Amino acid sequence: MKTKDWFTNWFNTPYYHTLYKNRNDTDAQLFMKNITEFLDLPKSTSILDLPCGKGRHSVFLNSLGYKVTGADLSENSIKHAKKFENNHLKFEVHDMREPIQNQYDAIFNLFTSFGYFEDDKEDLLILKNIKQGLKKDGFFVFDFLNAVKVKANLVTKEVKVVDNITFNIKREINDGFILKHISFFADGKEHSYTERVKYLDVNKMKLYFEKVGFTITNIFGDYNLSTFDANTSNRLIIVAK
Incomplete structure (x- = not known):
């Protein structure tokens, strides 16, 4: 893997x-x-x-x-x-x-x-x-x-609070991919992940x-x-x- x-x-x-x-x-x-x-x-x-x-x-x-x-x-x-x-x-x-x-x-x-x-x-x-x-x-x-x-209505920035975690979400379309960058602070540290789906x-x-x-x-x-x-x-x- x-x-x-x-x-x-x-x-x-x-x-x-x-x-x-x-x-x-x-x-x-x-x-x-x-x-x-x-x-x-x-x-x-x-x-x-x-x-x-x-x-x-x-x-x-x-x-x-x-x-x-x-x-x-x-x-x-x-x-x-x-x-x-x-x-x-x-x-x-x-x-x-x-x-x-x-x-x-x-x-x-x-x-x-x-x-x-x-x-x-x-x-x-x-x-x-x-x-x-x-x-x-x-x-x-x-x-x-x-x-x-999705491209026509792309929400480039969004903040979601779930279970007291503030998720900062940024979206972009780049190099043939729809990208969703997710960053947040939880359990004492910063986290960041990117979801990537092909266009x-x-x-x-x-x-x-x-x-x-x-x-x-x-x-x-x-x-x-x-x-x-x-x-x-x-x-x-x-x-x-």
């Missing part, structure tokens, strides 16, 4: 979970309901949630009746998620760059969990791994930010999917599954087979 990967360090800290603890589960659940209904997934469907973080979407998908595996690079997150395991819900530590051991009816990559790497080859490798982890006729659901709208617009993603051999069936722009519009949509959601 390369130590320089920003996400390995940041996602494993308790501060990451503090900063994002008020993330909107209602949105996530609405999306899960809408997409599983849209794809008409029978309850026997096996779903891989990759990466799953602390498992909130996996747990909800499981509550809808699906057999779910959540996988994530962060050992901290998986340790937390394992508390929710049952006969039809399992969690494991897994790096997306490694081949997926089993095959699933559907694989979900949710909430901008992609585009972390310098080299396009690594992004393509992840998509190849996902393709190989799907059963024949399986669905891949990819949910990413809408880069064009991937719909055309670039279409190219990626094509290169790997996915067939795109739908492109949506939000969790209500509205039609994607590059200028106004909040999300870039791609369904492929």
Whole structure:
């Protein structure tokens, strides 16, 4: 494991979970309901949630009746998620760059969990791994930010106070990446992390999917599954087979 990967360090800290603890589960659940209904997934469907973080979407998908595996690079997150395991819900530590051991009816990559790497080859490798982890006729659901709208509405500076920690956030787009610099003082010392996500617009993603051999069936722009519009949509959601 390369130590320089920003996400390995940041996602494993308790501060990451503090900063994002008020993330909107209602949105996530609405999306899960809408997409599983849209794809008409029978309850026997096996779903891989990759990466799953602390498992909130996996747990909800499981509550809808699906057999779910959540996988994530962060050992901290998986340790937390394992508390929710049952006969039809399992969690494991897994790096997306490694081949997926089993095959699933559907694989979900949710909430901008992609585009972390310098080299396009690594992004393509992840998509190849996902393709190989799907059963024949399986669905891949990819949910990413809408880069064009993010660029147009970039909030360059923001301060968030959560659990008495003041997070100073600066955002910029530089060298093909959307960067979010997070600095704060906690537990007696200064901390700073940078989240880095590649600037991937719909055309670039279409190219990626094509290169790997996915067939795109739908492109949506939000969790209500509205039609994607590059200028106004909040999300870039791609369904492929």
